[in-house]
Amino acid sequence: MKPVITTERLTKRFGDFVAASELTFEVDQGEIFGFLGANGAGKTTAMRMLCGLLAPSSGKATIAGFDIYEQTKEIKTKIGYMSQKFSLYDDITVSENIRFYAGIYGMSTKQIKAKTHELLEELQLESEAKTLVRELPLGWKQKLAFSVSIAHGPDIVFLDEPTGGVDPVTRRQFWDLIYSAADKGVTVFVTTHYMDEAEYCNRVSIMVDGVIAALDSPNNLKQQFAATNMEDVFYELARNAKRKGD
Amino acid sequence: MIELNHIKKTYSKGLVTALKDISFSVNHGELFGLIGPDGAGKTTLFRILTTLLLADDGTATVNGLDVVNDYKQIRNCVGYMPGKFSLYQDLTVEENLHFFATIFGTTIKENYTLVKEIYQQIEPFKDRMAGKLSGGMKQKLGLCCALIHKPDVLFLDEPTTGVDVVSRREFWEMLRKLKKQGITILVSTPYMDEANLCDRIALIQKGEILSIDTLAKIIESFPKDLYAIKSANIFKLLQDVRSYPGVGSCFAFGDALHVTFNNSSDKDVIKYLHSKDHTDVSMKLITPSIEDCFIHLLSPSI
Numbered sequence: 001m002k003p004v005i006t007t008e009r010l011t012k013r014f015g016d017f018v019a020a021s022e023l024t025f026e027v028d029q030g031e032i033f034g035f036l037g038a039n040g041a042g043k044t045t046a047m048r049m050l051c052g053l054l055a056p057s058s059g060k061a062t063i064a065g066f067d068i069y070e071q072t073k074e075i076k077t078k079i080g081y082m083s084q085k086f087s088l089y090d091d092i093t094v095s096e097n098i099r100f101y102a103g104i105y106g107m108s109t110k111q112i113k114a115k116t117h118e119l120l121e122e123l124q125l126e127s128e129a130k131t132l133v134r135e136l137p138l139g140w141k142q143k144l145a146f147s148v149s150i151a152h153g154p155d156i157v158f159l160d161e162p163t164g165g166v167d168p169v170t171r172r173q174f175w176d177l178i179y180s181a182a183d184k185g186v187t188v189f190v191t192t193h194y195m196d197e198a199e200y201c202n203r204v205s206i207m208v209d210g211v212i213a214a215l216d217s218p219n220n221l222k223q224q225f226a227a228t229n230m231e232d233v234f235y236e237l238a239r240n241a242k243r244k245g246d
Numbered sequence: 247m248i249e250l251n252h253i254k255k256t257y258s259k260g261l262v263t264a265l266k267d268i269s270f271s272v273n274h275g276e277l278f279g280l281i282g283p284d285g286a287g288k289t290t291l292f293r294i295l296t297t298l299l300l301a302d303d304g305t306a307t308v309n310g311l312d313v314v315n316d317y318k319q320i321r322n323c324v325g326y327m328p329g330k331f332s333l334y335q336d337l338t339v340e341e342n343l344h345f346f347a348t349i350f351g352t353t354i355k356e357n358y359t360l361v362k363e364i365y366q367q368i369e370p371f372k373d374r375m376a377g378k379l380s381g382g383m384k385q386k387l388g389l390c391c392a393l394i395h396k397p398d399v400l401f402l403d404e405p406t407t408g409v410d411v412v413s414r415r416e417f418w419e420m421l422r423k424l425k426k427q428g429i430t431i432l433v434s435t436p437y438m439d440e441a442n443l444c445d446r447i448a449l450i451q452k453g454e455i456l457s458i459d460t461l462a463k464i465i466e467s468f469p470k471d472l473y474a475i476k477s478a479n480i481f482k483l484l485q486d487v488r489s490y491p492g493v494g495s496c497f498a499f500g501d502a503l504h505v506t507f508n509n510s511s512d513k514d515v516i517k518y519l520h521s522k523d524h525t526d527v528s529m530k531l532i533t534p535s536i537e538d539c540f541i542h543l544l545s546p547s548i
Contacts, residue, residue: 037410038410038411038412039381039382039410040382137285138284138285139283161408164407164436165436166283167286167451167540168540169497169541169545170283172498175498193409193411195500199501200498218501229500230500231411234411238412239412
C-alpha cells in the first residue's frame with residue numbers, strides 16, 4: 001500500500017493561536033481513515049489544508065503525490081468532497097446535479113452520460129433522474145451526494161460528517177457505499193460524531209487541542225485505553241481538552 | 247403537562263405530510279425524548295407546542311393551556327431552544343441573557359440560581375459576541391436564555407446535534423439537574439444512544455410515532471433473539487452473513503454485526519463463515535439497543 005496522504009509537522013497558526021499543531025501522519029490508498037476530534041480541536045482547519053483550500057503556516061504535506069503549497073490546483077482534481085451542509089443543488093434535478101459536478105471536474109459529455117447511467121443504476125435511482133433534488137428524502141440525497149463526489153474518479157474523498165441526522169438504516173447503507181468505494185481503491189477520509197462509525201474505519205485519529213492525541217486502529221485504541229468502545233476512548237482523550245470552550 | 251390529541255400538519259397545500267396523527271402526553275417533571283432522524287417531524291411538533299405554528303387538525307395543551315387560544319400565556323411559561331442557533335449573534339453573551347430576561351419581565355439576578363451552574367461555564371466569555379462562540383458554548387448560552395424566565399416546560403429541539411461526545415455528556419448532565427428542579431423537559435435528538443438518559447421516549451419517523459414507552463419496555467418488545475457476530479474482516483462478514491439463507495436482518499454495529507435469524511437461532515452460520523475463510527469468528531446472544539429497536543420498527547418485515 002502506498003500512502004496517498006502524507007503530512008509532516010503540518011501546522012496552521014492564526015495570529016498567536018495554533019489551530020493545528022505539527023500534524024504528522026500517513027493515509028494509505030484504499031484506507032478508510034476516521035478523523036475525529038472534539039469541537040474546536042482543529043479538524044476543520046486540518047481538512048481545509050489537506051484539500052488545498054488553506055495555506056499551512058509551516059510543515060509539509062502531499063496529497064495524491066502533489067505538494068500542498070505549490071500544487072493546490074492539481075490536488076483539487078484528485079480529491080472529492082462532501083459534507084452534510086453542502087452537497088447538491090436543491091433546485092436542479094438529480095441528473096443535472098451529476099452533469100454539473102462531472103462537468104466541473106472536466107469529464108467529457110460522453111463520459112458524463114455513461115457515468116450518470118452507472119450511478120443511477122447503482123443507487124437504484126433511475127426513476128428519479130428528473131426529480132428535483134429537494135424532493136428526495138435526506139438519506140437518498142446523502143447517498144447521491146457521496147456518489148457524485150467520487151464520480152470523477154478521485155484518489156481521495158473527504159467526507160465531513162456525511163451521516164448527520166440520517167436514520168439508522170440509511171446511515172448503514174451509506175457506510176456500505178463507503179466500503180465499496182474503498183474496496184475499489186478510493187481513500188476515504190471521514191469525520192463523524194457517531195462513535196459507532198469510528199469502529200468502521202481502518203484507522204482513526206483523534207485530535208485534541210490542535211494536536212493528534214491518538215492514531216491507531218479502533219481495536220488497538222480500545223486496548224490502549226482499556227475501553228469497550230470508541231466512545232469511551234474519545235471521552236477519555238477529549239474530556240480534559242482545554243479548547244472545548246473555544 | 248403536555249398533551250397532544252390527533253395533531254396533524256401538512257405543508258405545501260397538503261402535499262407534504264409533516265405529522266400524521268400524533269397523540270401522546272408528557273407528565274409533570276418528566277424528561278421526555280423525541281427520537282428520530284431529520285424529516286421525522288420533530289421540529290414541526292415543537293413549533294406547534296410552542297405556539298409558533300398552527301396544526302391543521304387536532305388539539306394540544308401545554309401546562310393545561312390550549313396552544314391556539316391561550317398562546318400568550320404559554321409563551322410566558324415555556325422555554326424554547328430551537329435547533330437552529332437563534333440568539334443575537336451581534337450581541338455579547340451577557341447582553342443576550344440580559345435581553346431574554348428583560349423581555350420576559352424578569353432580571354438575571356432574580357433567576358440566577360437556575361442558570362448559575364451552566365452560565366459559569368461561559369462566563370469567562372461573557373463579553374464575546376454570541377456569533378463567535380463554539381458549538382458547545384452556543385448551546386450552553388441557548389439553554390441559559392431559554393431558562394432565564396424560570397419556565398415550567400422546556401422545549402429543546404436537537405440541542406446536541408453536531409456536538410462532540412464530551413459536550414453531549416455534559417449537556418445531558420445539565421438536563422438531569424434541571425429535571426430535579428421540577429422542570430418538565432421535551433427534548434429531541436437524532437442520536438439514539440441518548441434515549442437511555444430519558445424517562446420515556448417516542449420514536450418518530452415520517453410524521454408517525456413508531457413506539458412510545460420507557461427504554462426498558464421498548465427493548466423488551468424486540469421480538470427476536472439478537473446475536474452479535476464478529477470476524478477479522480467486517481466488510482466481508484457483512485456480505486457473507488447477508489447471503490446466508492437463514493438470516494432475517496443483518497446490520498453493522500460498531501465492531502460487530504447485529505443479526506437475527508428466521509428460526510430463532512442458527513448455529514450453522516459459524517460453520518458457513520469458516521467455509522468462507524473467516525477467522526476469529528464469534529457469535530453471542532445480546533440485548534438489543536434502542537437503535538436495534540428503531541431499525542426493527544422501520545422495517546418490521548425483516
